[in-house]
Amino acid sequence: MSNPLPRGTHRVLPGVALLTAALLTACSGPPQAATSAAAGFPMTVSSCGRDVTFDHAPQRVVTVGSVAAPLIAAAGAADRIVTRTFESAPFPGEYADELAGIETTSRTGEIAREEIIDRGPDVVVSFEGAAVTADDLAQVNIPLLVSRGYCRDAAGSFDDIFADIELYGRLFGTSAAANTEITSLRQRVDEVAGRNKAHTPLRAAALIISRDGAKISAYGRTSTVSSQMRILGLDNAFGDSDIRYSEINTETLIDRDPDIIVLLTQGEQTPESVRQALRERPELARLRAIRDNRMIVVPFGYTGPGPVAVEGIEVLDRELGALR
Known part of the structure:
Protein backbone atom coordinates (compact mmCIF):
# COMPACT_ATOMS: atom_id res chain seq x y z
CA MET A 1 0.00 0.00 0.00
CA SER A 2 1.48 3.37 -0.95
CA ASN A 3 1.39 6.22 1.55
CA PRO A 4 -0.31 9.40 0.34
CA LEU A 5 1.43 12.70 0.79
CA PRO A 6 0.46 14.47 4.03
CA ARG A 7 -2.24 17.08 3.68
CA GLY A 8 -0.80 20.39 2.57
CA THR A 9 2.28 18.78 0.92
CA HIS A 10 2.95 19.56 -2.74
CA ARG A 11 5.36 18.00 -5.21
CA VAL A 12 7.90 20.47 -6.61
CA LEU A 13 9.56 20.02 -10.00
CA PRO A 14 13.32 19.42 -9.65
CA GLY A 15 14.30 22.42 -11.78
CA VAL A 16 12.06 24.76 -9.84
CA ALA A 17 13.34 23.37 -6.55
CA LEU A 18 16.99 23.96 -7.54
CA LEU A 19 16.30 27.49 -8.72
CA THR A 20 14.37 28.31 -5.55
CA ALA A 21 17.15 26.92 -3.36
CA ALA A 22 19.78 28.95 -5.21
CA LEU A 23 17.81 32.18 -4.86
CA LEU A 24 17.16 31.61 -1.16
CA THR A 25 20.83 30.88 -0.51
CA ALA A 26 21.96 33.98 -2.36
CA CYS A 27 19.46 36.28 -0.66
CA SER A 28 19.26 35.04 2.89
CA GLY A 29 22.78 33.88 3.76
CA PRO A 30 23.36 30.93 6.17
CA PRO A 31 20.18 28.95 7.01
CA GLN A 32 20.11 30.02 10.67
CA ALA A 33 16.47 28.99 11.21
CA ALA A 34 17.13 25.48 9.93
CA THR A 35 20.20 25.19 12.13
CA SER A 36 18.19 26.33 15.16
CA ALA A 37 15.32 23.94 14.39
CA ALA A 38 17.75 21.02 14.19
CA ALA A 39 19.31 21.77 17.57
CA GLY A 40 19.08 18.83 19.93
CA ARG A 186 2.31 23.38 39.48
CA GLN A 187 1.21 26.59 41.16
CA ARG A 188 -2.45 25.61 40.85
CA VAL A 189 -1.79 22.18 42.37
CA ASP A 190 0.20 23.76 45.21
CA GLU A 191 -2.68 26.16 45.94
CA VAL A 192 -5.13 23.26 46.28
CA ALA A 193 -2.68 21.38 48.49
CA GLY A 194 -2.24 24.42 50.71
CA ARG A 195 -5.98 24.78 51.24
CA ASN A 196 -6.27 21.17 52.40
CA LYS A 197 -3.26 20.75 54.68
CA ALA A 198 -5.16 21.35 57.90
CA HIS A 199 -8.13 19.09 57.18
CA THR A 200 -8.62 15.86 59.09
CA PRO A 201 -8.24 13.07 56.51
CA LEU A 202 -11.46 11.46 55.31
CA ARG A 203 -11.66 7.97 53.85
CA ALA A 204 -12.68 8.06 50.18
CA ALA A 205 -13.17 5.63 47.32
CA ALA A 206 -12.98 6.54 43.63
CA LEU A 207 -15.29 4.30 41.63
CA ILE A 208 -16.24 3.85 37.99
CA ILE A 209 -19.38 1.96 37.02
CA SER A 210 -19.64 0.06 33.76
CA ARG A 211 -21.99 1.51 31.17
CA ASP A 212 -24.55 -1.25 31.83
CA GLY A 213 -24.28 -0.70 35.59
CA ALA A 214 -23.28 -4.31 36.24
CA LYS A 215 -19.67 -3.81 37.32
CA ILE A 216 -17.99 -1.51 39.83
CA SER A 217 -14.25 -0.82 39.71
CA ALA A 218 -12.15 1.01 42.29
CA TYR A 219 -8.96 3.00 41.74
CA GLY A 220 -5.80 1.98 43.58
CA ARG A 221 -2.78 3.95 44.73
CA THR A 222 -1.07 4.14 41.29
CA SER A 223 -3.96 6.06 39.74
CA THR A 224 -4.00 9.81 39.16
CA VAL A 225 -7.20 10.14 41.19
CA SER A 226 -5.38 8.60 44.16
CA SER A 227 -2.73 11.34 43.87
CA GLN A 228 -5.53 13.88 43.74
CA MET A 229 -7.00 12.38 46.91
CA ARG A 230 -3.71 12.74 48.80
CA ILE A 231 -3.44 16.41 47.82
CA LEU A 232 -7.06 16.94 48.89
CA GLY A 233 -6.40 15.42 52.31
CA LEU A 234 -8.24 12.17 51.62
CA ASP A 235 -7.19 8.59 52.36
CA ASN A 236 -7.82 6.25 49.44
CA ALA A 237 -9.89 3.35 50.78
CA PHE A 238 -8.30 1.18 48.08
CA GLY A 239 -4.81 2.64 48.46
CA ASP A 240 -3.44 -0.76 49.42
CA SER A 241 -3.84 -1.91 45.81
CA ASP A 242 -0.92 -1.47 43.39
CA ILE A 243 -3.30 -1.89 40.44
CA ARG A 244 -4.46 1.32 38.79
CA TYR A 245 -8.07 0.17 38.88
CA SER A 246 -9.78 -3.17 39.22
CA GLU A 247 -13.26 -4.62 39.50
CA ILE A 248 -14.51 -5.04 43.07
CA ASN A 249 -17.51 -6.77 44.62
CA THR A 250 -20.01 -5.00 46.81
CA GLU A 251 -18.84 -6.91 49.89
CA THR A 252 -15.41 -5.31 49.56
CA LEU A 253 -16.92 -1.85 49.20
CA ILE A 254 -19.11 -2.42 52.26
CA ASP A 255 -16.08 -3.57 54.23
CA ARG A 256 -14.13 -0.39 53.32
CA ASP A 257 -17.21 1.82 54.05
CA PRO A 258 -15.72 5.13 52.78
CA ASP A 259 -16.82 8.51 54.15
CA ILE A 260 -16.97 9.88 50.59
CA ILE A 261 -17.42 8.24 47.21
CA VAL A 262 -16.01 9.87 44.08
CA LEU A 263 -17.92 8.59 41.04
CA LEU A 264 -16.35 8.97 37.60
CA THR A 265 -18.68 9.18 34.61
CA GLN A 266 -17.87 7.92 31.14
CA GLY A 267 -19.66 7.94 27.78
CA GLU A 268 -23.33 8.87 28.09
CA GLN A 269 -23.46 8.48 31.86
CA THR A 270 -24.84 11.39 33.87
CA PRO A 271 -24.27 12.30 37.52
CA GLU A 272 -27.74 11.12 38.41
CA SER A 273 -27.50 7.86 36.44
CA VAL A 274 -24.33 6.73 38.25
CA ARG A 275 -25.65 7.77 41.64
CA GLN A 276 -28.82 5.81 40.94
CA ALA A 277 -26.79 2.77 39.84
CA LEU A 278 -25.35 2.58 43.37
CA ARG A 279 -28.61 3.38 45.15
CA GLU A 280 -30.40 0.58 43.28
CA ARG A 281 -28.19 -2.00 44.97
CA PRO A 282 -30.00 -2.73 48.24
CA GLU A 283 -26.93 -4.23 49.89
CA LEU A 284 -25.17 -0.83 49.63
CA ALA A 285 -27.92 1.10 51.41
CA ARG A 286 -26.06 1.09 54.71
CA LEU A 287 -22.87 2.61 53.30
CA ARG A 288 -22.30 5.98 54.98
CA ALA A 289 -21.47 7.79 51.74
CA ILE A 290 -24.71 6.61 50.11
CA ARG A 291 -26.89 6.94 53.19
CA ASP A 292 -25.70 10.52 53.83
CA ASN A 293 -25.52 11.44 50.12
CA ARG A 294 -21.81 12.15 50.31
CA MET A 295 -21.04 11.35 46.69
CA ILE A 296 -19.05 13.56 44.31
CA VAL A 297 -19.56 12.94 40.59
CA VAL A 298 -17.10 14.21 37.96
CA PRO A 299 -16.26 13.19 34.38
CA PHE A 300 -13.56 10.54 34.11
CA GLY A 301 -11.45 12.97 32.05
CA TYR A 302 -10.83 15.08 35.15
CA THR A 303 -8.83 12.23 36.69
CA GLY A 304 -6.76 10.93 33.76
CA PRO A 305 -2.93 11.22 33.80
CA GLY A 306 -2.86 14.45 31.81
CA PRO A 307 -3.00 18.21 32.39
CA VAL A 308 -6.80 18.23 32.66
CA ALA A 309 -6.26 16.54 36.06
CA VAL A 310 -5.18 19.94 37.38
CA GLU A 311 -8.54 21.42 36.45
CA GLY A 312 -10.03 18.24 37.90
CA ILE A 313 -8.42 18.64 41.30
CA GLU A 314 -9.80 22.18 41.47
CA VAL A 315 -13.29 20.89 40.71
CA LEU A 316 -12.95 18.11 43.30
CA ASP A 317 -11.71 20.66 45.83
CA ARG A 318 -14.84 22.79 45.37
CA GLU A 319 -17.15 19.78 45.55
CA LEU A 320 -15.38 18.45 48.64
CA GLY A 321 -15.63 21.79 50.38
CA ALA A 322 -19.41 21.48 50.45
CA LEU A 323 -19.17 18.09 52.22
CA ARG A 324 -16.61 18.87 54.90
Whole structure:
Protein backbone atom coordinates (compact mmCIF):
# COMPACT_ATOMS: atom_id res chain seq x y z
CA MET A 1 0.00 0.00 0.00
CA SER A 2 1.48 3.37 -0.95
CA ASN A 3 1.39 6.22 1.55
CA PRO A 4 -0.31 9.40 0.34
CA LEU A 5 1.43 12.70 0.79
CA PRO A 6 0.46 14.47 4.03
CA ARG A 7 -2.24 17.08 3.68
CA GLY A 8 -0.80 20.39 2.57
CA THR A 9 2.28 18.78 0.92
CA HIS A 10 2.95 19.56 -2.74
CA ARG A 11 5.36 18.00 -5.21
CA VAL A 12 7.90 20.47 -6.61
CA LEU A 13 9.56 20.02 -10.00
CA PRO A 14 13.32 19.42 -9.65
CA GLY A 15 14.30 22.42 -11.78
CA VAL A 16 12.06 24.76 -9.84
CA ALA A 17 13.34 23.37 -6.55
CA LEU A 18 16.99 23.96 -7.54
CA LEU A 19 16.30 27.49 -8.72
CA THR A 20 14.37 28.31 -5.55
CA ALA A 21 17.15 26.92 -3.36
CA ALA A 22 19.78 28.95 -5.21
CA LEU A 23 17.81 32.18 -4.86
CA LEU A 24 17.16 31.61 -1.16
CA THR A 25 20.83 30.88 -0.51
CA ALA A 26 21.96 33.98 -2.36
CA CYS A 27 19.46 36.28 -0.66
CA SER A 28 19.26 35.04 2.89
CA GLY A 29 22.78 33.88 3.76
CA PRO A 30 23.36 30.93 6.17
CA PRO A 31 20.18 28.95 7.01
CA GLN A 32 20.11 30.02 10.67
CA ALA A 33 16.47 28.99 11.21
CA ALA A 34 17.13 25.48 9.93
CA THR A 35 20.20 25.19 12.13
CA SER A 36 18.19 26.33 15.16
CA ALA A 37 15.32 23.94 14.39
CA ALA A 38 17.75 21.02 14.19
CA ALA A 39 19.31 21.77 17.57
CA GLY A 40 19.08 18.83 19.93
CA PHE A 41 18.54 16.25 17.20
CA PRO A 42 18.88 13.41 16.83
CA MET A 43 17.01 13.09 20.12
CA THR A 44 16.50 9.81 21.98
CA VAL A 45 13.70 9.63 24.55
CA SER A 46 12.61 6.84 26.85
CA SER A 47 9.01 5.70 26.52
CA CYS A 48 7.93 3.14 29.13
CA GLY A 49 11.48 1.78 29.15
CA ARG A 50 11.78 1.71 25.34
CA ASP A 51 14.21 4.10 23.61
CA VAL A 52 12.81 6.04 20.66
CA THR A 53 15.08 8.19 18.47
CA PHE A 54 13.96 11.18 16.39
CA ASP A 55 16.09 12.79 13.68
CA HIS A 56 13.98 15.96 13.65
CA ALA A 57 11.04 17.55 15.43
CA PRO A 58 7.79 15.77 14.45
CA GLN A 59 5.36 17.80 12.38
CA ARG A 60 2.39 15.42 12.10
CA VAL A 61 1.00 13.64 15.16
CA VAL A 62 -1.81 11.11 15.63
CA THR A 63 -3.00 10.80 19.24
CA VAL A 64 -4.61 7.68 20.67
CA GLY A 65 -6.63 7.91 23.89
CA SER A 66 -8.10 10.79 25.87
CA VAL A 67 -4.90 12.08 27.51
CA ALA A 68 -2.42 12.46 24.65
CA ALA A 69 -3.98 15.43 22.83
CA PRO A 70 -4.32 17.67 25.93
CA LEU A 71 -0.72 16.82 26.90
CA ILE A 72 0.55 17.99 23.53
CA ALA A 73 -1.68 21.08 23.67
CA ALA A 74 -0.26 21.91 27.11
CA ALA A 75 3.21 21.70 25.56
CA GLY A 76 2.22 24.34 23.00
CA ALA A 77 2.14 21.96 20.03
CA ALA A 78 -1.58 21.41 19.38
CA ASP A 79 -1.05 22.54 15.79
CA ARG A 80 1.04 19.40 15.14
CA ILE A 81 -1.91 17.06 15.80
CA VAL A 82 -3.62 15.89 12.60
CA THR A 83 -5.95 13.27 14.09
CA ARG A 84 -7.31 12.45 17.56
CA THR A 85 -8.58 8.92 17.96
CA PHE A 86 -10.01 6.39 20.43
CA GLU A 87 -10.98 9.05 22.96
CA SER A 88 -13.27 6.77 24.94
CA ALA A 89 -13.86 9.63 27.38
CA PRO A 90 -13.22 12.72 25.24
CA PHE A 91 -12.67 15.51 27.70
CA PRO A 92 -9.98 18.04 26.76
CA GLY A 93 -11.19 20.44 29.48
CA GLU A 94 -9.53 23.84 29.31
CA TYR A 95 -7.60 22.74 26.19
CA ALA A 96 -10.78 22.26 24.15
CA ASP A 97 -10.41 25.47 22.14
CA GLU A 98 -6.85 24.63 21.09
CA LEU A 99 -7.92 21.15 19.97
CA ALA A 100 -11.15 22.20 18.25
CA GLY A 101 -11.25 21.52 14.54
CA ILE A 102 -8.78 18.63 14.62
CA GLU A 103 -10.10 15.48 12.98
CA THR A 104 -11.48 13.00 15.53
CA THR A 105 -12.19 9.43 14.55
CA SER A 106 -12.87 5.99 16.05
CA ARG A 107 -14.22 7.27 19.36
CA THR A 108 -15.53 3.88 20.43
CA GLY A 109 -12.93 1.55 18.97
CA GLU A 110 -9.22 1.40 18.25
CA ILE A 111 -8.12 3.09 15.02
CA ALA A 112 -6.80 0.60 12.48
CA ARG A 113 -3.09 0.49 11.74
CA GLU A 114 -3.81 1.29 8.10
CA GLU A 115 -5.78 4.39 9.05
CA ILE A 116 -2.86 5.69 11.09
CA ILE A 117 -0.45 5.08 8.22
CA ASP A 118 -2.78 6.81 5.75
CA ARG A 119 -2.62 10.01 7.79
CA GLY A 120 1.14 10.20 7.31
CA PRO A 121 2.21 10.87 10.91
CA ASP A 122 5.83 11.07 11.95
CA VAL A 123 4.88 10.11 15.52
CA VAL A 124 1.94 8.47 17.30
CA VAL A 125 1.30 9.27 20.98
CA SER A 126 -0.72 6.51 22.62
CA PHE A 127 -1.15 4.45 25.79
CA GLU A 128 0.33 1.12 26.83
CA GLY A 129 -1.99 -1.72 25.92
CA ALA A 130 -3.49 -0.08 22.83
CA ALA A 131 -4.31 -2.40 19.95
CA VAL A 132 -1.83 -0.69 17.61
CA THR A 133 1.62 -1.29 19.10
CA ALA A 134 5.09 0.17 18.69
CA ASP A 135 6.14 -3.00 16.85
CA ASP A 136 3.23 -2.62 14.40
CA LEU A 137 4.26 0.92 13.49
CA ALA A 138 8.00 0.19 13.49
CA GLN A 139 7.42 -1.89 10.36
CA VAL A 140 6.56 1.32 8.51
CA ASN A 141 9.06 3.54 10.39
CA ILE A 142 6.48 5.44 12.45
CA PRO A 143 7.67 5.92 16.06
CA LEU A 144 5.22 5.53 18.95
CA LEU A 145 5.38 7.22 22.34
CA VAL A 146 3.35 6.28 25.41
CA SER A 147 2.11 8.84 27.95
CA ARG A 148 3.96 8.19 31.23
CA GLY A 149 0.76 7.92 33.25
CA TYR A 150 -0.24 4.88 31.21
CA CYS A 151 3.03 2.95 31.52
CA ARG A 152 2.60 -0.29 33.45
CA ASP A 153 4.79 0.93 36.30
CA ALA A 154 3.31 4.44 36.46
CA ALA A 155 2.77 6.03 39.87
CA GLY A 156 -0.11 8.28 38.82
CA SER A 157 1.77 11.39 39.96
CA PHE A 158 1.48 14.97 38.79
CA ASP A 159 5.26 14.91 38.35
CA ASP A 160 4.77 12.35 35.56
CA ILE A 161 2.25 14.66 33.87
CA PHE A 162 4.63 17.61 34.07
CA ALA A 163 7.53 15.45 32.81
CA ASP A 164 5.46 14.49 29.75
CA ILE A 165 4.69 18.13 28.98
CA GLU A 166 8.38 19.02 29.34
CA LEU A 167 9.34 16.13 27.04
CA TYR A 168 6.88 17.14 24.33
CA GLY A 169 8.10 20.72 24.59
CA ARG A 170 11.65 19.57 23.82
CA LEU A 171 10.52 17.17 21.11
CA PHE A 172 8.34 19.67 19.24
CA GLY A 173 10.59 22.67 19.83
CA THR A 174 8.05 24.46 22.04
CA SER A 175 9.92 24.32 25.35
CA ALA A 176 9.21 27.94 26.27
CA ALA A 177 5.45 27.42 26.07
CA ALA A 178 5.66 24.02 27.78
CA ASN A 179 7.71 25.31 30.70
CA THR A 180 5.40 28.28 31.19
CA GLU A 181 2.41 25.94 31.32
CA ILE A 182 4.16 23.59 33.77
CA THR A 183 4.90 26.50 36.11
CA SER A 184 1.25 27.57 36.04
CA LEU A 185 -0.06 24.03 36.57
CA ARG A 186 2.31 23.38 39.48
CA GLN A 187 1.21 26.59 41.16
CA ARG A 188 -2.45 25.61 40.85
CA VAL A 189 -1.79 22.18 42.37
CA ASP A 190 0.20 23.76 45.21
CA GLU A 191 -2.68 26.16 45.94
CA VAL A 192 -5.13 23.26 46.28
CA ALA A 193 -2.68 21.38 48.49
CA GLY A 194 -2.24 24.42 50.71
CA ARG A 195 -5.98 24.78 51.24
CA ASN A 196 -6.27 21.17 52.40
CA LYS A 197 -3.26 20.75 54.68
CA ALA A 198 -5.16 21.35 57.90
CA HIS A 199 -8.13 19.09 57.18
CA THR A 200 -8.62 15.86 59.09
CA PRO A 201 -8.24 13.07 56.51
CA LEU A 202 -11.46 11.46 55.31
CA ARG A 203 -11.66 7.97 53.85
CA ALA A 204 -12.68 8.06 50.18
CA ALA A 205 -13.17 5.63 47.32
CA ALA A 206 -12.98 6.54 43.63
CA LEU A 207 -15.29 4.30 41.63
CA ILE A 208 -16.24 3.85 37.99
CA ILE A 209 -19.38 1.96 37.02
CA SER A 210 -19.64 0.06 33.76
CA ARG A 211 -21.99 1.51 31.17
CA ASP A 212 -24.55 -1.25 31.83
CA GLY A 213 -24.28 -0.70 35.59
CA ALA A 214 -23.28 -4.31 36.24
CA LYS A 215 -19.67 -3.81 37.32
CA ILE A 216 -17.99 -1.51 39.83
CA SER A 217 -14.25 -0.82 39.71
CA ALA A 218 -12.15 1.01 42.29
CA TYR A 219 -8.96 3.00 41.74
CA GLY A 220 -5.80 1.98 43.58
CA ARG A 221 -2.78 3.95 44.73
CA THR A 222 -1.07 4.14 41.29
CA SER A 223 -3.96 6.06 39.74
CA THR A 224 -4.00 9.81 39.16
CA VAL A 225 -7.20 10.14 41.19
CA SER A 226 -5.38 8.60 44.16
CA SER A 227 -2.73 11.34 43.87
CA GLN A 228 -5.53 13.88 43.74
CA MET A 229 -7.00 12.38 46.91
CA ARG A 230 -3.71 12.74 48.80
CA ILE A 231 -3.44 16.41 47.82
CA LEU A 232 -7.06 16.94 48.89
CA GLY A 233 -6.40 15.42 52.31
CA LEU A 234 -8.24 12.17 51.62
CA ASP A 235 -7.19 8.59 52.36
CA ASN A 236 -7.82 6.25 49.44
CA ALA A 237 -9.89 3.35 50.78
CA PHE A 238 -8.30 1.18 48.08
CA GLY A 239 -4.81 2.64 48.46
CA ASP A 240 -3.44 -0.76 49.42
CA SER A 241 -3.84 -1.91 45.81
CA ASP A 242 -0.92 -1.47 43.39
CA ILE A 243 -3.30 -1.89 40.44
CA ARG A 244 -4.46 1.32 38.79
CA TYR A 245 -8.07 0.17 38.88
CA SER A 246 -9.78 -3.17 39.22
CA GLU A 247 -13.26 -4.62 39.50
CA ILE A 248 -14.51 -5.04 43.07
CA ASN A 249 -17.51 -6.77 44.62
CA THR A 250 -20.01 -5.00 46.81
CA GLU A 251 -18.84 -6.91 49.89
CA THR A 252 -15.41 -5.31 49.56
CA LEU A 253 -16.92 -1.85 49.20
CA ILE A 254 -19.11 -2.42 52.26
CA ASP A 255 -16.08 -3.57 54.23
CA ARG A 256 -14.13 -0.39 53.32
CA ASP A 257 -17.21 1.82 54.05
CA PRO A 258 -15.72 5.13 52.78
CA ASP A 259 -16.82 8.51 54.15
CA ILE A 260 -16.97 9.88 50.59
CA ILE A 261 -17.42 8.24 47.21
CA VAL A 262 -16.01 9.87 44.08
CA LEU A 263 -17.92 8.59 41.04
CA LEU A 264 -16.35 8.97 37.60
CA THR A 265 -18.68 9.18 34.61
CA GLN A 266 -17.87 7.92 31.14
CA GLY A 267 -19.66 7.94 27.78
CA GLU A 268 -23.33 8.87 28.09
CA GLN A 269 -23.46 8.48 31.86
CA THR A 270 -24.84 11.39 33.87
CA PRO A 271 -24.27 12.30 37.52
CA GLU A 272 -27.74 11.12 38.41
CA SER A 273 -27.50 7.86 36.44
CA VAL A 274 -24.33 6.73 38.25
CA ARG A 275 -25.65 7.77 41.64
CA GLN A 276 -28.82 5.81 40.94
CA ALA A 277 -26.79 2.77 39.84
CA LEU A 278 -25.35 2.58 43.37
CA ARG A 279 -28.61 3.38 45.15
CA GLU A 280 -30.40 0.58 43.28
CA ARG A 281 -28.19 -2.00 44.97
CA PRO A 282 -30.00 -2.73 48.24
CA GLU A 283 -26.93 -4.23 49.89
CA LEU A 284 -25.17 -0.83 49.63
CA ALA A 285 -27.92 1.10 51.41
CA ARG A 286 -26.06 1.09 54.71
CA LEU A 287 -22.87 2.61 53.30
CA ARG A 288 -22.30 5.98 54.98
CA ALA A 289 -21.47 7.79 51.74
CA ILE A 290 -24.71 6.61 50.11
CA ARG A 291 -26.89 6.94 53.19
CA ASP A 292 -25.70 10.52 53.83
CA ASN A 293 -25.52 11.44 50.12
CA ARG A 294 -21.81 12.15 50.31
CA MET A 295 -21.04 11.35 46.69
CA ILE A 296 -19.05 13.56 44.31
CA VAL A 297 -19.56 12.94 40.59
CA VAL A 298 -17.10 14.21 37.96
CA PRO A 299 -16.26 13.19 34.38
CA PHE A 300 -13.56 10.54 34.11
CA GLY A 301 -11.45 12.97 32.05
CA TYR A 302 -10.83 15.08 35.15
CA THR A 303 -8.83 12.23 36.69
CA GLY A 304 -6.76 10.93 33.76
CA PRO A 305 -2.93 11.22 33.80
CA GLY A 306 -2.86 14.45 31.81
CA PRO A 307 -3.00 18.21 32.39
CA VAL A 308 -6.80 18.23 32.66
CA ALA A 309 -6.26 16.54 36.06
CA VAL A 310 -5.18 19.94 37.38
CA GLU A 311 -8.54 21.42 36.45
CA GLY A 312 -10.03 18.24 37.90
CA ILE A 313 -8.42 18.64 41.30
CA GLU A 314 -9.80 22.18 41.47
CA VAL A 315 -13.29 20.89 40.71
CA LEU A 316 -12.95 18.11 43.30
CA ASP A 317 -11.71 20.66 45.83
CA ARG A 318 -14.84 22.79 45.37
CA GLU A 319 -17.15 19.78 45.55
CA LEU A 320 -15.38 18.45 48.64
CA GLY A 321 -15.63 21.79 50.38
CA ALA A 322 -19.41 21.48 50.45
CA LEU A 323 -19.17 18.09 52.22
CA ARG A 324 -16.61 18.87 54.90
